[in-house]
Amino acid sequence: MSESQACRMPDILRTASGEERRVGVEIELSGLSYEELVKLAGKLLSGDAHAASRYVAELETDLGKFTIELDSDPIKDLDLQDERLPESVRELGGQAMDVIDAAAEKIVPLEIVSPPLPFSTLERIETLCNELRKAGAMGSREALYYAFGLQLNPELPDLEAPTLVRYLQAFAVLYEWLKGRHQVDISRKFTSYIEPWSSTYTDKLIEDDYAPDVEQLMRDYLKYNPTRNKALDLLPLFAHLDSRLLAEYVEDERIKSRPTLHYRLPDCDIDNPQWHFSTVWNDWVVLEQLANNAAELAELREAFRKSRKLSLRNLTQSWPDTCNQWLHDRGYVR
Template structure:
């Protein structure tokens, strides 16, 4: 695999207990039938598939269990197997279910959910994406109702508030740069679930003296972002840190507790031969690197604060351009 399509590793590859960090990957796509996708994933990853429930399969691979599902609870929960129903109803309903299935597979995303994988194990995901493209997988650009994403759930090196704040700051500073690269499809631009953090919170976050404890850190975020619908969703992390506090602001059964960030911004442009999983991952690694280089992080925070002021320079150059030039000048990209 050449350098352009290989997954870079961040400098900070270990957790505080010395184990390699892990990341979960979620890929939304269409263009393939459900059973076809399950079969392909099993073949490509050397695994064995087992149907867990309607439109949910588990594939046992050397990397762990991958879940393949249709990303729609109402369709997954449809069932006519209840023997209390008259046979005539079950037979008629079965024909309707065939129509529902055919329609659902065209307009509802199929989703591949990886197990937590070591950062160094990600190359098979790159190969999987390339193979699915060749098999006919489709991404966001193919229909206005497609709003498919590629999501990352990177484990953090530790859960100390100072570490978490550095990661939040790095993402906030690079949001415009990342969005220009990876959130291109019009169907996702008009959906609410990849919004930036509130401007008020970002201004608080990038102050040089911002050093909250865990409780203050969570409250500051939740006061202005009490929703899953953010490009970097912190609610799974907060559920892990302090579920009772999170429940005071947001109660949603879809929030899964985990010691990770939930990066939701990138499109899944899987049928574009110029698009690669590794590109999405490598741009996330830029966030990682910035978060772990204190002097650079402080310098970019100062530039960001300056960009918020009214000036002739700020009227002629936006933050996305400024941050992109800064990253190039510092050798991050």
């Protein structure tokens, strides 16, 4: 597949209002200094960068405003020249900050955060990741303490309850398959922020007669999953739908309201020549296609329910393998 055709498109490209659907992209990486990354991203995205604060640069491009930052609030906010500190500490501030900065750039991920991007522009992100690799960017596999991710924030076609249910059901049945496809690095397996949904909740979600309204859908989810730390985080969406209801279960200032899902599962394996942004995106498109084919979603959901029961067959055949074969047989996976 040529680079110009790397990112597949789902069938549903527009929202209910007729606008092209958009997706936010967050890329965590290392291997480059903060200054190198700002300069290179500016060149690759044809943008003008300016410093917004310490270790935070804003890059104005024709696609909108990208943010490039060191993904650690304590480091970004650190000021050893603060007048409240002893004079002896402030005198050493410059030298100390140089040491802190050098260490932080080796351990703390740098992050590129895109604006909401029309689906049709995602080849620009494919090219960006490929060029960053060539420049020496490194991902999760480079060191045990790296746990870098590539996160997607896809806008939904609409916010009606039946649509939300189909997307959540599609993710539930595809979770183990997606996890295997992304080859989640051991450093991220040790973290808590890509956990699957509660098994009890998943059982409720995948039943054929599950047809809640939006309020009941939120309450069902939040009863069992009152945290941001899920492979598919619904809290930004819920903040957009009903912030007061969300606050009954979760209070976290990090939650940003937006009409999107927050897909946190994939590694950023950017230094691997076999890894591409499009490999992550195209697997998400499989979920998109399944979520918008009600009959086939029901078929795979039934197979998933059977796989969760104790039987000889389930002891000898894994669900990811069964799911993968089903997706191949029906043309979801090329």
